[in-house]
Amino acid sequence: MEKVYEPNKYxxxxxxxxxxxxxxxxxxxxxxxDALSYTIVLPPPxxxxxxxxxxxxxxxxxxxxxxxxxxxxxxxxxxPGTDHAAIATQNVVEKRIYKESGKTRHDLGRDKFLxxxxxxxxxxxxxxLNQIKSLGASLDWSRLAxxxxxxxxxAVRKMFSDMYSQGVIYRGxxxxxxxxxxxxxxxDDEVEYKGQKAKLYTFKYSVDFPFAISTTxxxxxxxxxxVAVNPKDERYKKYIGQTFELEFVGVKLKLKVIxxxxxxxxxxxxxxxxxxxxxxxxxxxxxxxxxxxxKVISEEGKIRDGFFKYSGKNVKEAREEIVIELxxxxxxxKVEEIDNNLSICYRCDSPIEPLPSKQWFVSVDKxxxxxxxxxxxxxxLEVVAxxxxxxxxxxxxxxxxxxxxxxxxxxxxxxxxxxHRIPVWYKEEExxxxxxxxxxxxxxxxxDTLDTWFSSxxxxxxxxxxxxxxxxxxxxxxxxxxxxxxxxxGYEIITLWVSRMIxxxxxxxxxxxxxxxYLHGMVLDKNGKKMSKSKGNGIDPIEVIxxxxxxxxxxxxxxGTTPGNDLxxxxxxxxxxxxxxxxxxxxxxxxxxxxxxxxxxxxxxxxFSNSDKWIFYVFDKLxxxxxxxxxxxxxxAAGEKLRDFTWNDLADWYIEISKFEKAGQxxxxxxxxxxxxxxxWHPFMPFVxxxxxxxxxxxxxxMVNAWPIAKLISPENIDDFKExxxxxxxxxxxxxxxxxxxxxNKVDPAKKVEAVIYAHDKLKELEKEAELVKSLRTGxxxxxxxxxxxxLKGEIKAVFExxxxxxxxxxxxxxxxxxxxKEINNLEKLISNTDRKLSNKEFVSKAxxxxxxAEKNKLETWKTELSKLKEQI
RNA sequence: GGGUACAUAGCUCAGCUGGUUAGAGCACUUCGUUUACACCGAAGGGGUCCAGGGUUCGAAUCCUUGUGUACCCACCA
Numbered sequence: 022m023e024k025v026y027e028p029n030k031y032x033x034x035x036x037x038x039x040x041x042x043x044x045x046x047x048x049x050x051x052x053x054x055d056a057l058s059y060t061i062v063l064p065p066p067x068x069x070x071x072x073x074x075x076x077x078x079x080x081x082x083x084x085x086x087x088x089x090x091x092x093x094x095x096x097x098x099x100x101p102g103t104d105h106a107a108i109a110t111q112n113v114v115e116k117r118i119y120k121e122s123g124k125t126r127h128d129l130g131r132d133k134f135l136x137x138x139x140x141x142x143x144x145x146x147x148x149x150l151n152q153i154k155s156l157g158a159s160l161d162w163s164r165l166a167x168x169x170x171x172x173x174x175x176a177v178r179k180m181f182s183d184m185y186s187q188g189v190i191y192r193g194x195x196x197x198x199x200x201x202x203x204x205x206x207x208x209d210d211e212v213e214y215k216g217q218k219a220k221l222y223t224f225k226y227s228v229d230f231p232f233a234i235s236t237t238x239x240x241x242x243x244x245x246x247x248v249a250v251n252p253k254d255e256r257y258k259k260y261i262g263q264t265f266e267l268e269f270v271g272v273k274l275k276l277k278v279i280x281x282x283x284x285x286x287x288x289x290x291x292x293x294x295x296x297x298x299x300x301x302x303x304x305x306x307x308x309x310x311x312x313x314x315x316k317v318i319s320e321e322g323k324i325r326d327g328f329f330k331y332s333g334k335n336v337k338e339a340r341e342e343i344v345i346e347l348x349x350x351x352x353x354x355k356v357e358e359i360d361n362n363l364s365i366c367y368r369c370d371s372p373i374e375p376l377p378s379k380q381w382f383v384s385v386d387k388x389x390x391x392x393x394x395x396x397x398x399x400x401x402l403e404v405v406a407x408x409x410x411x412x413x414x415x416x417x418x419x420x421x422x423x424x425x426x427x428x429x430x431x432x433x434x435x436x437x438x439x440x441h442r443i444p445v446w447y448k449e450e451e452x453x454x455x456x457x458x459x460x461x462x463x464x465x466x467x468x469d470t471l472d473t474w475f476s477s478x479x480x481x482x483x484x485x486x487x488x489x490x491x492x493x494x495x496x497x498x499x500x501x502x503x504x505x506x507x508x509x510x511g512y513e514i515i516t517l518w519v520s521r522m523i524x525x526x527x528x529x530x531x532x533x534x535x536x537x538x539y540l541h542g543m544v545l546d547k548n549g550k551k552m553s554k555s556k557g558n559g560i561d562p563i564e565v566i567x568x569x570x571x572x573x574x575x576x577x578x579x580x581g582t583t584p585g586n587d588l589x590x591x592x593x594x595x596x597x598x599x600x601x602x603x604x605x606x607x608x609x610x611x612x613x614x615x616x617x618x619x620x621x622x623x624x625x626x627x628x629f630s631n632s633d634k635w636i637f638y639v640f641d642k643l644x645x646x647x648x649x650x651x652x653x654x655x656x657x658a659a660g661e662k663l664r665d666f667t668w669n670d671l672a673d674w675y676i677e678i679s680k681f682e683k684a685g686q687x688x689x690x691x692x693x694x695x696x697x698x699x700x701x702w703h704p705f706m707p708f709v710x711x712x713x714x715x716x717x718x719x720x721x722x723x724m725v726n727a728w729p730i731a732k733l734i735s736p737e738n739i740d741d742f743k744e745x746x747x748x749x750x751x752x753x754x755x756x757x758x759x760x761x762x763x764x765x766n767k768v769d770p771a772k773k774v775e776a777v778i779y780a781h782d783k784l785k786e787l788e789k790e791a792e793l794v795k796s797l798r799t800g801x802x803x804x805x806x807x808x809x810x811x812x813l814k815g816e817i818k819a820v821f822e823x824x825x826x827x828x829x830x831x832x833x834x835x836x837x838x839x840x841x842x843k844e845i846n847n848l849e850k851l852i853s854n855t856d857r858k859l860s861n862k863e864f865v866s867k868a869x870x871x872x873x874x875a876e877k878n879k880l881e882t883w884k885t886e887l888s889k890l891k892e893q894i
Numbered sequence: 895g896g897g898u899a900c901a902u903a904g905c906u907c908a909g910c911u912g913g914u915u916a917g918a919g920c921a922c923u924u925c926g927u928u929u930a931c932a933c934c935g936a937a938g939g940g941g942u943c944c945a946g947g948g949u950u951c952g953a954a955u956c957c958u959u960g961u962g963u964a965c966c967c968a969c970c971a
């Protein structure tokens with residue numbers, strides 16, 4: 022073994038060995054028939070780009086869960102895949118083609134364009150999959166899926182036609198968010214807002230209209246069919262219900278004055294022109310008031326025919342002309358600058374144009390007999406409310422609930438080419454919906470494709486063979502692996518994705534898709550900024566892995582973070598974990614070196630020394646606590662405990678003892694601890710642990726070994742062990758005191774220092790351990806254990822419970838006195854505080870018994886210490 | 895406008911249902927090359943737990959108000 026662990030030398034090789042072992046696939050694991058299954062689907066990364074640190078965090082967390090459960094003997098399955106990310110991917114490719122050749126997708130035509138997108142997607146996918154592999158992900162590659170591959174297409178068509186036949190999917194006209202650049206609709210949550218300054222125009226439609234309205238978009242007023250006012254607004258009360266026919270900048274309008282509570286009396290003139298076709302809010306108003314809808318703006322963002330001289334002009338031009346016209350006619354009353362939020366497309370940042378259009382929808386309110394006459398919305402709310410699905414951290418349940426409750430029907434059609442083509446065919450007035458095209462001639466398929474979340478919403482079961490083996494669930498994969506156990510993803514897509522998965526699984530399988538949703542935070546840069554390519558502040562996982570190794574990168578993503586909270590990451594942090602990985606490597610190197618080929622079989626607890634018992638006790642506690650932490654998604658806590666044990670207890674203390682305490686079972690104990698510590702660490706840092714496992718000559722894969730169980734803490738021997746733990750802890754404190762004393766008194770390291778440990782009654786146990794003290798970097802050259810007072814004349818330097826340590830050597834009396842004074846002061850403060858506490862009757866009567874006991878014990882200890890210190894002065 | 899979270903050492907954060915003298919890592923200071931490891935070892939300094947008020951025998955922890963920060967949702971005519 023090399024002195025320094027070099028990840029690059031091992032990782033690739035180990036990953037290949039894991040893959041060829043076949044153990045990533047649970048079907049190859051040697052498990053009892055009734056082993057519980059544990060399934061996670063990897064949130065499929067978009068094929069738009071290579072992975073970033075956020076993905077690495079996903080992989081680190083999920084692989085941790087998967088490896089932990091695999092070691093615990095679960096039938097563990099983790100399914101890989103990628104997402105075609107319809108609009109996003111199409112956009113990337115369109116932009117690229119345009120940049121390279123100046124051509125649009127329409128120039129290429131549907132087939133040619135799709136070829137280009139597919140080859141791009143395939144390229145990116147290859148990169149992504151390699152990245153995932155280099156992160157050490159133990160995914161079952163035999164089940165690799167793509168949201169747009171053949172099996173998923175089949176599943177999507179089946180889902181669509183099932184939903185259609187149950188009346189959940191319907192076609193309707195509605196005002197939708199339309200991106201004129203992408204030429205597609207956007208879901209509500211795909212719309213982003215940008216703060217900007219806008220001009221608010223206040224004007225009268227014509228001299229025939231009694232009052233003025235305010236708008237930022239005069240051009241849409243060509244399609245107004247009503248003017249809305251607040252019913253409480255005295256100024257306009259008398260007009261409510263009246264209809265005005267008039268000419269607005271050369272276009273005839275028929276306007277009805279209506280009352281609506283949503284109108285703010287204090288904004289503008291308190292009156293608002295209602296444009297049902299080009300505003301979502303207005304459209305809703307129009308629905309309830311039965312207003313006519315006039316379409317003004319086309320899909321290209323231009324004024325439609327029939328609007329006088331404005332027809333054919335784009336929105337901006339038309340606006341300017343109308344403003345000029347209004348001013349010319351003297352109708353403009355005011356133009357002011359206001360702060361305004363512009364709706365923009367989340368992909369291309371173009372301003373959104375609300376437009377009425379024929380679209381396909383998923384009804385979230387339709388009552389379904391298969392769900393006990395509840396709607397998808399109701400059922401999806403119910404499963405989270407009654408904790409069938411738990412969300413970690415819990416606070417996100419509220420966000421889910423709020424969002425779900427306000428959910429409208431989901432528009433699933435998109436006017437783009439890359440994606441699942443809608444399985445609907447038209448022939449004149451007829452409509453056919455099915456999994457395959459009708460046989461007869463003359464049917465034309467819908468041009469649109471489906472929202473990307475429609476296919477990713479089916480991810481938990483479309484990856485498990487649905488619908489093929491649905492009929493025969495008893496033997497199918499779905500029966501074994503669905504519902505999955507955990508969905509682990511970023512909190513930002515709880516609405517976009519998580520909610521859709523829940524609804525779709527409820528619809529088609531009448532069961533939840535997963536039992537727990539674990540949400541991780543975003544990975545930010547060291548200044549707390551989002552990592553982004555344009556800002557160039559991102560940390561590339563592949564670069565980091567090349568520099569520090571996968572295990573260090575994973576540790577830095579797992580430790581020091583809590584669910585749902587963002588994580589600031591910088592290279593310094595990763596470097597510190599690199600140091601730790603190397604530490605573990607060297608610990609192991611040492612142990613392997615001293616242990617040789619000894620096996621574990623001949624550990625005899627009866628031969629244990631105090632330090633053996635102590636390390637076993639601490640280690641068993643560690644096993645229990647780490648398991649508990651992992652079961653409760655406290656990865657960071659588990660990692661910190663492991664690091665603490667590894668570095669402080671094992672390396673700095675037990676191994677040091679083992680070098681000098683020759684008798685007993687040290688080698689066997691070291692071997693035992695190492696073997697099981699590797700198992701505990703494996704889910705966190707799979708590569709180095711597996712590498713050590715192999716280097717130590719162990720057979721088989723650590724990956725499929727068994728999770729350790731605490732074996733010593735049992736009622737019969739617990740007291741015995743506890744006694745040893747106490748002795749060792751005490752000894753540890755003594756040594757700390759000696760070190761302190763040396764350090765504070767600036768004892769010349771070259772000078773020989775003798776010490777005496779004076780134990781009142783624990784002489785026997787201490788004798789063995791005391792031998793160690795002088796070896797343990799204390800700078801003590803000789804040390805004696807005695808029954809009574811110090812035979813050698815020295816200064817008392819350390820007191821701990823019933824042990825006193827005397828150092829003989831160069832001692833600075835002044836400093837020593839200072840130190841003792843300080844300590845006395847401190848103790849007196851503590852004692853008086855505790856005294857006051859204990860004399861408080863309410864504390865004694867109301868605080869728990871063990872708390873009071875602890876306080877009393879503390880007080881006693883301090884008093885003894887104090888009196889000893891005082892004797893010295 | 896509504897909501898959620900966060901505010902603890904110079905920095906990044908732990909601190910579960912209130913209960914030892916509030917912790918860790920990094921950074922810093924001092925000391926040390928002792929054959930697993932200098933990607934190391936030892937010791938140390940550093941905190942009115944954002945502010946005010948309240949509940950309690952007891953508050954970093956619970957309630958309330960305020961301030962600051964981040965994010966989410968809605969509206970923006």
